[in-house]
Amino acid sequence: KGIGVLYVKTGVPFQPYIVGGGQERGQRGGTENVANIVAFGRAAELALNHLDDENTRVRALRDKLENGIFKAIKGSVRNGGCEPRLPNTTNIGFDGVEAEAALLLLDREGICASSGSACTTGSIEPSHVLAAMNVPLSRSKGSLRFSLGIENTEEDVDRLLEKLPPIIERLRDASPEALGQAGEPLVAAY
Structure with missing residues (x-):
């Protein structure tokens, strides 16, 4: 038997x-799994006790x-600007890049990312969330979502920062749309 919570x-x-x-x-019919209920409650207490510190980290x-x-x-470009947001997630658009190609190259390096929310993983359609935020389609197609969690370390971020720039450069070099494109990093709020 497993355990879960549904708040209605x-x-x-x-x-x-x-x-x-x-x-x-x-x-609900059936006998409850009392041991798992107690364990779940304790796990929730422990998680709550460390939530602020973990969010800060x-x-x-x-x-x-x-x-x-x-x-x-x-x-x-950071999609969504600096509005209040989750501490663990960022969505960044890369001009002149197709997100799916970047994801394949990141995966070869053992780095996990996505081009949309977890519920749309595998979809080739542009992100409905980015569309609702009025992110231009051209930027949406080159947007990557990075999510960090309790097991991630500074070394993980350093490794991503080492591997990502050459991947983006390689894809831009192969893209005729990006030829001659230069400029400063952008932060855009839509």
Whole structure:
């Protein structure tokens, strides 16, 4: 048996997935896994106790990654500007680059990234989120999403900053659209 939590706000219609006895006010049938419930509660307490420190650490990694990219790769743009955002995620557009090609080359280096949200991984369509933010289609096609987590280190960010610039340069050299393009790193809010 596994364990999970589903929070349903009072008044929101909800149909149980597991039907049967009257457990949980008729919302779930069957015997609960008490040991896992206790363990889940303790894990949630521990995570909450370290949440602020971990968010601060991961935010510093994200900022180091962004600053390193903007310094090393001209024509790189943070999609969404500096609005309040998650501490672990950044989405950067690279002019003159196709995201899927960059992802293949990053994958060869053992680096994970995506061209959209986790729920659209594998989709070849431009990100609906970037479209809703009015990011130009040309930039959306060259946008990469980097997500950091509890297991990431400064060494991981340094490795990405070592591998990414030559990948972007290689792809731009192969792209006729990018020939002759130069300029300072950009930060754009749409």
